[in-house]
Amino acid sequence: MALNLDAAARLLGVSPATLRRWAREGQLGVRRPSGDYGFDEAELRSWARSHGLRLREAAGAKASWPGTAAGSEEQPLTLALSRGGALEGDTGASRDELLERMVDQAPLERAADRPALLLQLLEREGLTSTGLGDGIAMPHPRTPSASFSAEPLVMLAQPEPALDWGALDGQAVHAVFLLVNPAPPVHLKVLSRLAFVLRDAGFQALLRERASFEEILTRVAQLEPKA
Amino acid sequence: MVRLGRLRQGSAGTEPWLMALLAALVGVAASAVAVALRSGVHVLFEALHSVRESPWGILLPAGGALLGVIVIRVIFREPGGHGVPAVLEAVSRHGGSMRPRSMVSRLLGSLINVASGGSAGLEGPIAFSAAAVGSTVAAGAKVAERQRILLLACGVAGGIGAIFNAPLTGVIFATEVVLAEWTLATVIPVVVAATVATSIGRGLLGAEGAFSSGEFDWDAIDLGLSVPLGLLAGVVSVGLVGAIFQAETLAAKLKKGKLLGKPGVVAAIAGLGVGGIGWIFPQAIGEGYELVNECLNDDQHGSSLFYFTALVLLAKFVATVLTLGSNAPGGIFAPSLVLGAALGFSYGGALDLLPGLEVEAGFFALLAMPGLVAGTMQAPFTGMFLALETTGSWSETLPLMLVAVLSALVSRSLLRHSFYTWELAETGRLLRPGTDRRILADLQAVEMLDLESVKIEVGKTLDDLAKILPKTRRNHFAVVDEQGIFQGMLDLSALRAVIFDPLLRQMTPVDTAMDSTVPRIRDTDSLLQAMEVFEEVGAWVLPVIDGDGRFLGTLSKSTLFDRYRRELIVQTSARAE
Numbered sequence: 001m002a003l004n005l006d007a008a009a010r011l012l013g014v015s016p017a018t019l020r021r022w023a024r025e026g027q028l029g030v031r032r033p034s035g036d037y038g039f040d041e042a043e044l045r046s047w048a049r050s051h052g053l054r055l056r057e058a059a060g061a062k063a064s065w066p067g068t069a070a071g072s073e074e075q076p077l078t079l080a081l082s083r084g085g086a087l088e089g090d091t092g093a094s095r096d097e098l099l100e101r102m103v104d105q106a107p108l109e110r111a112a113d114r115p116a117l118l119l120q121l122l123e124r125e126g127l128t129s130t131g132l133g134d135g136i137a138m139p140h141p142r143t144p145s146a147s148f149s150a151e152p153l154v155m156l157a158q159p160e161p162a163l164d165w166g167a168l169d170g171q172a173v174h175a176v177f178l179l180v181n182p183a184p185p186v187h188l189k190v191l192s193r194l195a196f197v198l199r200d201a202g203f204q205a206l207l208r209e210r211a212s213f214e215e216i217l218t219r220v221a222q223l224e225p226k227a
Numbered sequence: 228m229v230r231l232g233r234l235r236q237g238s239a240g241t242e243p244w245l246m247a248l249l250a251a252l253v254g255v256a257a258s259a260v261a262v263a264l265r266s267g268v269h270v271l272f273e274a275l276h277s278v279r280e281s282p283w284g285i286l287l288p289a290g291g292a293l294l295g296v297i298v299i300r301v302i303f304r305e306p307g308g309h310g311v312p313a314v315l316e317a318v319s320r321h322g323g324s325m326r327p328r329s330m331v332s333r334l335l336g337s338l339i340n341v342a343s344g345g346s347a348g349l350e351g352p353i354a355f356s357a358a359a360v361g362s363t364v365a366a367g368a369k370v371a372e373r374q375r376i377l378l379l380a381c382g383v384a385g386g387i388g389a390i391f392n393a394p395l396t397g398v399i400f401a402t403e404v405v406l407a408e409w410t411l412a413t414v415i416p417v418v419v420a421a422t423v424a425t426s427i428g429r430g431l432l433g434a435e436g437a438f439s440s441g442e443f444d445w446d447a448i449d450l451g452l453s454v455p456l457g458l459l460a461g462v463v464s465v466g467l468v469g470a471i472f473q474a475e476t477l478a479a480k481l482k483k484g485k486l487l488g489k490p491g492v493v494a495a496i497a498g499l500g501v502g503g504i505g506w507i508f509p510q511a512i513g514e515g516y517e518l519v520n521e522c523l524n525d526d527q528h529g530s531s532l533f534y535f536t537a538l539v540l541l542a543k544f545v546a547t548v549l550t551l552g553s554n555a556p557g558g559i560f561a562p563s564l565v566l567g568a569a570l571g572f573s574y575g576g577a578l579d580l581l582p583g584l585e586v587e588a589g590f591f592a593l594l595a596m597p598g599l600v601a602g603t604m605q606a607p608f609t610g611m612f613l614a615l616e617t618t619g620s621w622s623e624t625l626p627l628m629l630v631a632v633l634s635a636l637v638s639r640s641l642l643r644h645s646f647y648t649w650e651l652a653e654t655g656r657l658l659r660p661g662t663d664r665r666i667l668a669d670l671q672a673v674e675m676l677d678l679e680s681v682k683i684e685v686g687k688t689l690d691d692l693a694k695i696l697p698k699t700r701r702n703h704f705a706v707v708d709e710q711g712i713f714q715g716m717l718d719l720s721a722l723r724a725v726i727f728d729p730l731l732r733q734m735t736p737v738d739t740a741m742d743s744t745v746p747r748i749r750d751t752d753s754l755l756q757a758m759e760v761f762e763e764v765g766a767w768v769l770p771v772i773d774g775d776g777r778f779l780g781t782l783s784k785s786t787l788f789d790r791y792r793r794e795l796i797v798q799t800s801a802r803a804e
Contacts, residue, residue, distance in 0.1 A: 054762045127686070132730055142739055184740050185721050192724035195731050
């Protein structure tokens with residue numbers, strides 16, 4: 001396949017000006033090119049190999065985290081929340097019972113180790129409470145892992161009555177957002193979006209009134225683009 | 228007023244004298260090795276005379292190859308091979324350091340192999356043994372690595388000079404093949420060693436060259452006719468190197484077997500083939516110098532010797548591939564010279580058969596000798612001077628040069644590496660001085676550490692991190708456990724989403740936000756290995772750990788560039804030695 005100067009330079013990871021100089025100096029071969037630069041891709045590849053030069057393939061060399069694509073979405077939180085949904089049925093009488101139910105119902109990977117996730121959530125709560133204050137908690141495993149969910153996932157539970165969460169301000173918790181993310185970057189992103197949305201007084205009121213999941217999701221979708 | 232002090236500023240002072248003195252010492256020792264090897268082969272060859280003449284003679288090369296390999300591999304516990312690549316590796320990777328026992332191991336092994344009829348020469352073993360002599364003298368004199376490499380090359384120059392009575396060849400071989408570097412600082416000691424060693428060698432082994440050639444009367448037509456010969460010599464060289472490597476690959480496969488894996492067994496089986504060839508063509512085995520002399524001194528035109536020589540050429544080719552391909556100890560100088568003589572003689576003989584042409588076959592035999600050496604070793608100077616000094620045919624310098632350079636040209640266009648450098652270059656172990664790979668391989672990760680890098684313990688939160696931020700200019704932080712074992716990396720730019728929110732900061736432990744998949748670099752990794760990791764993951768800063776996984780510091784692309792540049796300046800600028 002024939003490559004033009006720009007494409008060939010991209011493949012070699014140098015600027016077109018560098019490649020032109022190499023051609024002129026004779027690094028690429030004895031003959032001095034005239035006019036349009038055309039490069040035979042196979043020849044260029046074997047030349048690079050013989051010089052131990054690593055090629056920049058089109059896909060990009062950077063290793064990507066799982067869920068990176070989701071993290072670059074316009075509205076990762078809205079997507080994650082709609083994916084996770086709300087806890088249905090009995091919310092349990094304590095923090096631990098609630099978490100157990102959420103882990104049971106969460107739409108995790110088929111092969112996900114649910115008891116392990118629950119253990120990690122409890123361990124995390126043992127470190128410091130994920131109760132942010134104002135009756136909100138954000139439980140999450142200490143180490144994000146794609147083995148639980150390959151896509152970011154946020155699940156809502158609205159315990160009735162409110163539960164003690166050991167929160168900093170001592171308030172009982174009436175809204176719980178379970179965060180299960182595949183990797184640290186997307187976790188931080190979803191976390192920060194959630195914190196942003198929670199600052200909205202109208203949204204806080206919705207949670208306090210225990211509005212329906214649909215109402216809450218709609219509100220999140222409206223607020224998130226402003227983040 | 229110009230003062231002498233100004234002139235002497237920046238000159239090397241007494242150091243060159245010290246090096247010349249050590250080089251002379253190496254020359255004396257190298258000549259001893261050369262004399263021992265040359266006389267040893269002679270004595271053993273004579274002693275085996277009755278065996279060779281008996282029906283058992285056919286088994287002699289096999290026995291020699293077996294015993295030769297056993298001496299090297301079992302008794303001296305060294306890797307096999309023909310010697311020169313091992314010298315190049317010592318220069319490339321071990322700062323010219325070789326074991327003292329290497330002075331005798333290859334010497335004994337190849338002595339037995341060659342004297343019993345293995346189709347190989349003595350330059351490989353002499354280069355190896357004499358290099359070890361140089362290295363040992365250097366170790367005794369406690370000189371630095373660069374000087375040790377130089378003394379190793381002095382050993383090679385002395386050994387080759389003494390054994391072939393060819394001082395210039397020794398100098399050229401040591402510089403062209405071993406050092407790959409021509410500066411005044413390197414040339415002086417090498418010449419001293421070659422001069423001293425060859426003087427002693429002449430005294431003890433005699434002043435004659437290895438070959439004697441008649442006078443040739445050549446003209447422009449002969450010169451024109453040597454052009455195709457040069458190209459032909461190149462093709463045969465490429466064929467020889469290619470065939471030897473094919474045979475080595477096959478031998479490596481065979482050695483995976485249980486019985487065949489024992490040292491020397493494959494070489495002995497190949498030796499049976501050599502013995503069979505020797506039964507029909509005794510000229511084709513051993514060093515084979517008689518054949519060279521016959522070719523150089525044949526004054527009959529188009530004689531029956533021509534057909535015979537063409538057959539011997541083939542036989543010698545196969546015998547050499549069997550001997551060197553099976554890793555029996557020995558070098559490629561002698562087989563190249565013999566093959567060259569046979570090739571040139573056949574070429575000349577064939578030309579003489581053409582009506583209207585009258586040529587001396589011996590003339591072309593002489594020309595093709597350096598042709599083959601230049602082609603197999605990709606070292607035209609070594610080939611040329613070897614032929615000139617061993618035959619004394621200085622009036623044929625011009626056609627010799629022509630054939631040598633044409634053969635090297637063909638070889639260079641068809642082969643990536645020479646017979647000597649092939650394996651090393653393919654496995655990335657050939658590092659010539661002053662090259663990029665050399666510098667990249669010399670620098671270790673531990674030399675480029677950013678020691679001011681900031682680490683933070685597992686269990687701390689991003690809030691704790693935010694507290695140390697004002698005190699540092701770093702953007703990357705290592706997360707370690709209580710024992711200092713590296714856990715992951717924090718990149719400030721990735722934390723932007725949460726680091727400004729006090730609540731989120733407090734509720735996010737550093738280990739939740741860290742990248743635990745980041746590739747780690749070992750402290751002992753070379754810059755070359757580190758660069759590859761950087762390229763692969765496209766990172767800017769990577770953690771460096773020790774053997775226990777403890778975090779030592781970070782390595783950043785910008786420091787890398789700076790250190791590389793400094794190393795480049797030191798390693799490539801002119802030195803005062």
